[in-house]
Amino acid sequence: MEIFDFSKPKNIKKVKAAKKVLAKAPGVNKQQQNKEYYDWALERITQLLMEHNLPLATPTRKLLERPQIWLLGPKRILWRNFVPFCNEINREVQHVSQYFFLELGTEGSIAGESLIIRKKFTSTKIETLIKQYLKEYVLCSMCRSLATSIMKDVESRLYIQECKICMATKTVPKLKISNMEQI
Missing domain, CATH: 4.10.910 (30s ribosomal protein s13; domain 2)
Structure with a gap:
């Protein structure tokens, strides 16, 4: 009586599975x-x-053009393509400029197609603020489209963003301007 039988493989199931795989005809796999x-x-x-x-x-x-930031002396910067940027995102120049002035904590003015900011900032800081502005006031929260518009609801006195693609709506915060008006 033998205790160990070396003639049979130890794991018969593995051998049978391997034989099935080898016996299969080459063809289209599951992936x-x-x-x-x-x-x-x-x-x-x-x-x-x-x-x-x-x-x-x-x-x-839609790919937006990067802001063209130039230095105007030691204390001012010039955003050359500001008005085309506002037109591309379908927002009023005044609204966008006020947002940037409030977020940067400074003043500035619009000269032609450019925005002059009376403080020195890097282009990465401006790009970060652009992303925040787009997220808050431009991009649709449902379909991520730039085709939105902002309207004021007369009854609730809230500003509502409406997407022209998926027709989704959401309320957006007001901007507080220094002379007590709100946009």
């Missing part, structure tokens, strides 16, 4: 089938969106 199904489903969803709701089917990503 490739899943990818093909995903691509088909994605095309189908895009096709349905285009048939029923065209604005949601088209990509809405």
Whole structure:
């Protein structure tokens, strides 16, 4: 009577599984089938969106031009492409400039298509404030589109941002201006 039988493999299940894998004919594996199904489903969803709701089917990503910041002496900076930036995001020049003056804690003026800020700041600081402004006052919270507008609700006296793509609405905070007006 033998205690150990070396003629049989120890784990018969593993051997059978390996034989099944080797015996399979080469073909399409499961990952490739899943990818093909995903691509088909994605095309189908895009096709349905285009048939029923065209604005949601088209990509809405828009690249904004970087701010062109120049130094004007030791205590002032010039944002050269300020008015085109405001036009690109569909906001009033006065509203955007007041936001930047409040956030930077300084004063300034608009000269032609430029914004003059009476303090020295880096372009990264301005870019950070642009991102904050876009997040608060421009980007739709649902579809992340730039195609929004701000209107004042007469009854509640709140400012409401409405998206032109998905028709979502949200309230936005008022800007407090130094002469006690609010935009």
